Amino acid sequence: MPVDQLSVSLTKDQAYALVDAVSERDDLALTASAHEDEATGEWVFEATCDSPPDIDGFNALAQEVLGGTIDFAVETIDPEVNWVQKSLEGLPPVVAGGFYVYGSHSTEPVPAGMTAMRIDAAQAFGTGHHETTTGCLEAIDRLLKRSRPVRMLDVGTGTGVLAIALAKRTRRLVIASDIDPVSVSTTRQNAADNGVGQLVVAVEAEGLNNATIQQNGPYDLIVANILAGPLQALAPAVGRAASRGATIILSGILEHQARGVINAYARQGMVLTQKLQRKEWTTLMLEMR
Known part of the structure; x- marks a missing residue:
């Protein structure tokens, strides 16, 4: 099945807010994530969707969450690639409350005294x-x-x-x-x-x-x-x-x-x-x- 990727540059807070809103829906995207572009320093919202994506639905959600419509870029992507994993595999470990949350891609040793949890990318919200x-x-x-x-x-x-x-x-x-x-x-x-x-x-x-x-x-x-x-x-x-x-x-x-x-x-x-x-x-x- 063809798969499309929507993306747009936003502020970090806007990108995460849109990820949260999309994650509450089961009809818009297969996965949604936010990351910082290492080359530009900009934060990018990305969503992987069945093709064709519901652009009107995304814009309505952006209007509700961010107060305006967004000019999403749409790109058809290779369905053989695990885009859920790829979209989140660069995330660094998280340390909060004595917990250490990491993905299987992480090569850093778990700090002593921390409660470690391996949470890999998946079609569900919450990597920590x-x-x-x-x-x-x-x-x-x-x-x-x-x-x-x-x-x-x-x-x-x-x-x-x-x-x-x-x-x-x-x-x-x-x-x-x-x-x-x-x-x-x-x-x-x-x-x-x-x-x-x-x-x-x-x-x-x-x-x-x-x-x-x-x-x-x-x-x-x-x-x-x-x-x-x-x-x-x-x-x-x-x-x-x-x-x-x-x-x-x-x-x-x-x-x-x-x-x-x-x-x-x-x-x-x-x-x-x-x-x-x-x-x-x-x-x-x-x-x-």
Whole structure:
């Protein structure tokens, strides 16, 4: 099947914001990524799509996320090349909260004392490089320094990086859910590759509507790294799934959206305890009272 690549130069923040938005859709792209062009220093957004790509759909999303249409360059690419892997293979390892996230292409030794996770490029969101993911990893590290949750849920798991981080640190079972079946299979594979395949149970679910999720609750830790709108919609379900005293870690939130998310969860009995800022992205730590 012919495959096309869309690309455009943006600021780093714009490129990552567009990657996030495209990753929330299952109809626009096979994969989306952002990287810095070593020759020019410019940040580039790239998306690999079935040919022909939905340019109108991309422009509508750019209008919503960035406030304007974009002049995308379109190039037909060789379908025999693994463009998912190629688009992400140059990413350096990430260090956040004592976690070390790397791809199999990395040749650097894992620093002593770090919790290492190998997360290879796949058709699912979450290699650990985005500020929302690093914010969650730091929040998890802060929590685990003072408590050891027993029942844990990762909503919108993507590649499973947060569920794997929790499983490796706690050696306890983690339920990981995603609406995307590709993300579910990717999480299972990544968990197995990182030696926690028996500890990460990945399930396909819309929100928290899944028998496995319900049977393993209530949870004393719920993590959700998605987007502000879906997070607000999930607040009642998270409130029902959380035990008293539970910690809820939320990310995928722009700073100007934080108040709306905090208010939505406050209405369910959850109060803000900490807020981590990474550029324009915010990670919230809340407690169920």
